[in-house]
Amino acid sequence: MNAYANKSVLVTxxxxxxxxxxxxxxxxQGAAVxxxxxxxxxxxxxxxxxxxxxxxxxxxxxxxxxTSAMTHLIAGKDYLFNLAGQTSHLDSxxxxxxxxDINAGAQLSILEACRKANSAIKIVFASTRxxxxxPDYLPVDEKHPxxxxxxxxxxxxxxxxxxxxxxxxxGIQACALRLTNTYGPGMRVVDARQTFLGIWxxxxxxxxxxxxxxxxxxxxxxxxxxxxxxAMLLAGASPxxxxxxxxxxxxxVIGLKxxxxxxxEIGQRRGLQARYELVAFPPERKVxxxxxxxxxxxxxxxxxxxxxxxxxxxxxxxxIDYYQAHHAHYWSD
Amino acid sequence: MNAYANKSVLVTxxxxxxxxxxxxxxxxQGAAVxxxxxxxxxxxxxxxxxxxxxxxxxxxxxxxxxTSAMTHLIAGKDYLFNLAGQTSHLDSxxxxxxxxDINAGAQLSILEACRKANSAIKIVFASTRxxxxxPDYLPVDEKHPxxxxxxxxxxxxxxxxxxxxxxxxxGIQACALRLTNTYGPGMRVVDARQTFLGIWxxxxxxxxxxxxxxxxxxxxxxxxxxxxxxAMLLAGASPxxxxxxxxxxxxxVIGLKxxxxxxxEIGQRRGLQARYELVAFPPERKVxxxxxxxxxxxxxxxxxxxxxxxxxxxxxxxxIDYYQAHHAHYWSD
Numbered sequence: 298m299n300a301y302a303n304k305s306v307l308v309t310x311x312x313x314x315x316x317x318x319x320x321x322x323x324x325x326q327g328a329a330v331x332x333x334x335x336x337x338x339x340x341x342x343x344x345x346x347x348x349x350x351x352x353x354x355x356x357x358x359x360x361x362x363x364t365s366a367m368t369h370l371i372a373g374k375d376y377l378f379n380l381a382g383q384t385s386h387l388d389s390x391x392x393x394x395x396x397x398d399i400n401a402g403a404q405l406s407i408l409e410a411c412r413k414a415n416s417a418i419k420i421v422f423a424s425t426r427x428x429x430x431x432p433d434y435l436p437v438d439e440k441h442p443x444x445x446x447x448x449x450x451x452x453x454x455x456x457x458x459x460x461x462x463x464x465x466x467x468g469i470q471a472c473a474l475r476l477t478n479t480y481g482p483g484m485r486v487v488d489a490r491q492t493f494l495g496i497w498x499x500x501x502x503x504x505x506x507x508x509x510x511x512x513x514x515x516x517x518x519x520x521x522x523x524x525x526x527x528a529m530l531l532a533g534a535s536p537x538x539x540x541x542x543x544x545x546x547x548x549x550v551i552g553l554k555x556x557x558x559x560x561x562e563i564g565q566r567r568g569l570q571a572r573y574e575l576v577a578f579p580p581e582r583k584v585x586x587x588x589x590x591x592x593x594x595x596x597x598x599x600x601x602x603x604x605x606x607x608x609x610x611x612x613x614x615x616x617i618d619y620y621q622a623h624h625a626h627y628w629s630d
Numbered sequence: 631m632n633a634y635a636n637k638s639v640l641v642t643x644x645x646x647x648x649x650x651x652x653x654x655x656x657x658x659q660g661a662a663v664x665x666x667x668x669x670x671x672x673x674x675x676x677x678x679x680x681x682x683x684x685x686x687x688x689x690x691x692x693x694x695x696x697t698s699a700m701t702h703l704i705a706g707k708d709y710l711f712n713l714a715g716q717t718s719h720l721d722s723x724x725x726x727x728x729x730x731d732i733n734a735g736a737q738l739s740i741l742e743a744c745r746k747a748n749s750a751i752k753i754v755f756a757s758t759r760x761x762x763x764x765p766d767y768l769p770v771d772e773k774h775p776x777x778x779x780x781x782x783x784x785x786x787x788x789x790x791x792x793x794x795x796x797x798x799x800x801g802i803q804a805c806a807l808r809l810t811n812t813y814g815p816g817m818r819v820v821d822a823r824q825t826f827l828g829i830w831x832x833x834x835x836x837x838x839x840x841x842x843x844x845x846x847x848x849x850x851x852x853x854x855x856x857x858x859x860x861a862m863l864l865a866g867a868s869p870x871x872x873x874x875x876x877x878x879x880x881x882x883v884i885g886l887k888x889x890x891x892x893x894x895e896i897g898q899r900r901g902l903q904a905r906y907e908l909v910a911f912p913p914e915r916k917v918x919x920x921x922x923x924x925x926x927x928x929x930x931x932x933x934x935x936x937x938x939x940x941x942x943x944x945x946x947x948x949x950i951d952y953y954q955a956h957h958a959h960y961w962s963d
Contacts, residue, residue, distance in 0.1 A: 462778075462779070
């Protein structure tokens with residue numbers, strides 16, 4: 298039972314962190330994979346992420362804001378995994394219009410292209426737990442009110458809801474996964490635009506102290522990238538997911554200081570001079586900080602049997618191993 | 631106690647239905663009023679709406695998407711009543727990108743202009759009950775989940791939330807009113823793009839039957855335009871409104887068939903050949919219909935003492951009187 302064998306699949310953001318891992322999994326399942334990626338330097342795309350499958354995927358460099366290109370790429374596809382986005386919260390505040398154009402405007406034109414030229418396509422949209430804002434209660438389930446605390450959150454919400462609307466009104470099969478913090482090989486590590494864990498890994502490999510903001514007691518949950526990819530594959534293959542939103546998440550909830558400590562143990566075992574320090578919250582981050590967060594992911598577990606398979610210690614070890622071996626492809630000294 | 635005497639006030643959408651009534655009220659309170667309006671034919675602007683105050687306001691024809699013009703107009707203003715928008719649900723489905731550009735993109739650039747050039751301004755944003763979608767319960771209060779059923783609702787929500795975000799993050803004083811069905815002199819009557827009551831009034835004056843969709847039992851609440859304007863003036867003058875959302879609404883809840891009957895009584899008393907008929911729901915409207923809706927407006931009543939002062943019979947009579955006298959300025963036979 299393989300939903301993707303011999304299917305045509307488009308992955309937007311496919312040279313990025315999660316997109317490239319997803320493309321790899323799809324190739325393994327026998328799909329004909331096309332990757333669309335803008336390779337905007339501040340975003341997550343990196344050709345090295347697909348170097349091992351480079352001959353088995355079609356890579357098309359284009360921006361999701363390029364309506365004509367996207368219309369062409371969408372035609373004839375069976376599945377669209379729609380992962381391209383602007384992910385930096387700070388960038389969304391500094392340049393809100395670009396965030397709007399990518400996270401809302403381009404999503405609308407992608408959906409319009411599907412409606413006009415390929416209404417049988419199935420879409421999985423990569424959304425984010427950032428939409429919930431500061432939680433009213435924990436763990437956060439899908440019934441929690443949405444209350445974005447930055448421009449990125451508002452625009453991602455619009456992008457997500459367009460998908461559900463096109464499902465409900467036009468019958469374009471679409472569902473959304475609200476990702477929690479995702480980490481693993483291929484994540485952006487040159488800065489914190491995608492995930493703070495990226496910059497932590499880089500600092501550790503460079504022998505510099507990891508910086509933990511505030512008291513380091515903020516709770517978070519994390520998914521290793523392979524688990525996130527597995528959820529996307531399940532959602533794509535599940536007709537009952539259509540029109541719905543599902544949280545991803547993990548039962549392994551951890552404070553940031555403890556996470557730093559765990560990373561340091563792993564790093565030291567790998568011969569790194571690893572340490573961390575607590576630093577004051579930068580004001581521009583404090584104002585959009587959401588306190589503790591972790592997800593209730595029972596909806597997707599009950600609907601599709603998904604749950605995380607990789608624990609933090611294992612996932613972090615694989616991640617650090619990857620960047621020790623390949624860091625030259627992710628940052629220059 | 632008059633918050634607006636000798637104050638500089640910008641009203642976007644000021645040649646439109648509610649904007650023109652608001653401009654009139656502000657002029658009466660001694661404000662220096664600048665109106666910005668695009669006069670896009672499909673939207674609500676009509677120069678005749680301000681003919682009685684034409685010499686006492688500054689009219690600037692420009693689109694809210696014109697960032698340069700808006701930046702210039704915002705400079706030095708004490709208040710911004712931000713009413714310009716694309717209001718047609720059907721148009722938002724047919725041309726979602728334009729709806730996004732106006733209802734979200736332009737709002738973001740207006741707020742950026744405030745942040746950069748006039749951070750002391752106070753903004754009142756005209757939002758809509760459409761954001762709630764199909765109600766879970768009635769009357770709908772501000773705690774009701776938002777669940778827009780069309781592109782317009784999603785984009786208006788983004789526009790509203792940008793205002794609250796800029797209040798919370800940057801201290802740009804802003805609040806939003808979620809308007810229910812508003813009616814009265816100056817509303818668009820040439821078609822149903824703004825409110826179905828407009829087209830009802832026109833059909834009645836033309837001697838044609840009013841068309842009530844479905845069984846006519848859908849419940850709604852209505853605000854006469856002067857009551858809506860009064861809420862905006864109160865919200866503009868209330869620092870405690872900043873960062874908040876308030877429903878407008880009415881305790882006079884009525885089914886659409888009964889509303890048609892009431893209009894017909896009023897019309898017949900005014901010598902019109904008034905009648906109505908039930909017609910099947912057009913499919914493109916059925917799919918975005920929200921069933922019964924009426925608001926709980928106790929939040930604004932408790933915070934600012936607002937409540938509707940004009941009952942439906944009085945308001946409809948004034949409205950029909952206005953269009954009997956002035957219809958030549960609103961449609962051509």
